[in-house]
Amino acid sequence: MTLGHGRRATIRDVALAAGVSISTASNALNGQGRTNAETRDRVKRVAEEIGFRPNALARGLLSRRSHSIGIITNDTYGRLTLPMTAGVSEALVDHGVSVFLCATNNDPRLARLHLEALLDKQVDGIIFTATRLDLAPPVDLSSLPMPVVYAFAEGPDTSVSFVPDDSQGARLAVEHLLSLGHRRIMHITGPEDFVAVRRRAAAYRACLDGRGDKGEVMFGPWGEDWGHEAVRRMLARPEPRPDAIFCGSDETARGVIDALRDHGLSVPADIAVVGFDNWHVVAAQTRPALTTVDMGLKELGRRAGLAMLDLTQGKPVPLGIKALGCSLVVRKSCGAV
Amino acid sequence: MTLGHGRRATIRDVALAAGVSISTASNALNGQGRTNAETRDRVKRVAEEIGFRPNALARGLLSRRSHSIGIITNDTYGRLTLPMTAGVSEALVDHGVSVFLCATNNDPRLARLHLEALLDKQVDGIIFTATRLDLAPPVDLSSLPMPVVYAFAEGPDTSVSFVPDDSQGARLAVEHLLSLGHRRIMHITGPEDFVAVRRRAAAYRACLDGRGDKGEVMFGPWGEDWGHEAVRRMLARPEPRPDAIFCGSDETARGVIDALRDHGLSVPADIAVVGFDNWHVVAAQTRPALTTVDMGLKELGRRAGLAMLDLTQGKPVPLGIKALGCSLVVRKSCGAV
DNA sequence: GTGAAAGCGCTAACAC
DNA sequence: GTGTTAGCGCTTTCAC
Numbered sequence A, B: 001m002t003l004g005h006g007r008r009a010t011i012r013d014v015a016l017a018a019g020v021s022i023s024t025a026s027n028a029l030n031g032q033g034r035t036n037a038e039t040r041d042r043v044k045r046v047a048e049e050i051g052f053r054p055n056a057l058a059r060g061l062l063s064r065r066s067h068s069i070g071i072i073t074n075d076t077y078g079r080l081t082l083p084m085t086a087g088v089s090e091a092l093v094d095h096g097v098s099v100f101l102c103a104t105n106n107d108p109r110l111a112r113l114h115l116e117a118l119l120d121k122q123v124d125g126i127i128f129t130a131t132r133l134d135l136a137p138p139v140d141l142s143s144l145p146m147p148v149v150y151a152f153a154e155g156p157d158t159s160v161s162f163v164p165d166d167s168q169g170a171r172l173a174v175e176h177l178l179s180l181g182h183r184r185i186m187h188i189t190g191p192e193d194f195v196a197v198r199r200r201a202a203a204y205r206a207c208l209d210g211r212g213d214k215g216e217v218m219f220g221p222w223g224e225d226w227g228h229e230a231v232r233r234m235l236a237r238p239e240p241r242p243d244a245i246f247c248g249s250d251e252t253a254r255g256v257i258d259a260l261r262d263h264g265l266s267v268p269a270d271i272a273v274v275g276f277d278n279w280h281v282v283a284a285q286t287r288p289a290l291t292t293v294d295m296g297l298k299e300l301g302r303r304a305g306l307a308m309l310d311l312t313q314g315k316p317v318p319l320g321i322k323a324l325g326c327s328l329v330v331r332k333s334c335g336a337v
Numbered sequence C: 001g002t003g004a005a006a007g008c009g010c011t012a013a014c015a016c
Numbered sequence D: 001g002t003g004t005t006a007g008c009g010c011t012t013t014c015a016c
Helices: A009-020 A022-031 A039-051 A058-064 A081-093 A108-120 A168-177 A195-207 A226-236 A250-262 A297-312 B009-020 B022-032 B036-047 B058-062 B081-093 B109-120 B166-179 B195-208 B224-235 B251-260 B297-312
Strands: A068-073 A098-103 A124-128 A148-151 A159-164 A185-189 A216-219 A242-248 A272-276 A291-294 A320-324 A326-328 B069-075 B098-103 B126-129 B148-151 B160-164 B187-188 B216-219 B244-249 B274-275 B290-296 B320-324 B328-330
Touching: A009 A022, A009 A039, A009 B166, A022 B109, A022 B160, A058 B058, A068 A081, A068 A108, A068 A326, A081 A098, A081 A124, A081 A297, A081 B036, A081 B098, A081 B109, A098 A108, A098 B081, A098 B109, A108 B081, A108 B109, A108 B251, A148 A250, A148 A297, A159 A168, A159 A297, A159 B166, A168 A185, A168 A195, A168 A242, A168 A272, A168 A291, A168 A320, A168 A326, A185 A195, A185 A226, A185 A250, A185 B009, A185 B126, A195 A216, A226 B244, A242 A250, A242 B098, A250 A272, A297 A320, B009 B022, B009 B036, B022 B036, B036 B098, B036 B328, B069 B081, B098 B109, B109 B274, B126 B251, B126 B297, B148 B297, B160 B297, B166 B187, B166 B244, B166 B274, B166 B320, B187 B224, B187 B251, B195 B216, B224 B251, B251 B274, B297 B320
Parallel strands: A068 A098, A068 A124, A124 A148, A148 A159, A159 A320, A185 A216, A185 A242, A242 A272, A272 A291, B069 B098, B069 B126, B126 B148, B148 B160, B160 B320, B187 B216, B187 B244, B244 B274, B274 B290
Antiparallel strands: A098 B098, A291 A326, B290 B328
């Protein structure tokens, strides 16, 4: 019985069973101090036998490290949070650090409640993450007695933040289209008040500068409907029509692809389409399957987790906002001209 | 400064500042024992002023309750886990209980690692959840020193489990179609080795028994592609064709709807379609928007959380598998005959 | 009513 | 090398 029923074995039980004092048991188990090799082995064997595992609460009380951190997110339905949390956890689990997940639903009361619980539990640090980069935490995180890391969110300059490199991601998409020979590339994207949307649009324009025409950006609501609507507007206008469309999200791209088909245009033969997000349920199901930009959310979480680990160990971590590269996932929605 | 920098205030600081002993401070703050009203108020005021919050580690060490639980899931990309976790958390946060989220990715090594971390941290309980009902935990949970609750998973009879009522959900869908006058209702669903798939199919058949024809079930892989393929097969056969299709998932339903349109059939005019999942990104975006069954995952999580709360407080909780009702979300994909 | 003392499980000085 | 002692922050007898 490794895990055991009833009362858990304590170091006292180990010491008793091994016929040594508690501190010797502790020393032996932790490899601290000078311990006779034979004693150490015996203690370790006994500990194993009775299924002893040190009480992390007691340890934490003494060391002031709870080996747990909190993630505060505003995301309940989780296309962004879960891969990111998985990445964070992956980076930390080998170090015995567990992750409290706190979904605030953007409610300040809930956020405060969660934060207080985290503080009471002496978490070693807090990671804040959100569904959009330019969203402030629903509760003040600026003067906490532990490190704070922002993942998929932009904290103050004096903190550590990880975000996807939207500019580079957009460049990836546009340059892919350019390299295939497309020259009239349009950008159909989300609402202009999202900083990510503005960055992608700016990068798109910069890429086109000098090559192709100067492009055109259509801002609109997220979602498939907007893809349909944007295509309708686009086709209602005089020629020449674009030979490629870079979409600000996979959902929009799906709407665009469906709308193009409805209008008798073929993807990728008549017009190429690239998306953004690599949200599998959408991108893998468009017809044809969607070439799109992947923000590497899991890796982003992993990086945030590693940074947190360094911070909790007092190691220096570069402050400021670190933009992590995106990658292009090539499927079937683009072809050469 | 409510949250404070640097060293956290302890009950010692409160006692000192209030001019009482530590134990009096403790009594006053917790309303235990006999305490002079005036003293109590003073202590409380002082505690508030210096931003005292009791150290949950120290408390837990003494009370053997850490006020935290663990959720172990095999789900990384989270269409199921996150709403459920949100529900669990919602039920617990008001009681000061925080939730460790452990994504195992079905890897026994990872599961074991997470479980050990949870045990070390003296969690008050563990909730296991999965992407399908008939998935066994990747690590043995049967003899843990704390309660285990299964959410969207079926534990042993001697444990507490919450699952969606797939039979009732399927009945909801089929009876809706029957009430609209449909009589030739077909069922296009997922792989037969999923217990949920079998239950829905059985309920579908039972509903049709005596009314309409005896129906037909097409099992296949999950996903939109299967929806297309199933429709192709269905239309390749001799008349009469169904007047309604009940799909085992929203993704399949989306494939079905798209395929029907491709074949010149109109939804809902020519044929009605119902889905299962109410996965918003899919169901709200089909054209027309999908009428579908909602499993109430958040509520399921909430129920699991409440059960866990009772268990940790030693209250009796009915053992066995509790099936929670689904609801029908009516959108535009069904019409009367 | 209040405070001294013991102890939750563990680690770290410091004697021996 | 090993054991004794003190103490992390808190709650809880139990004298006074």
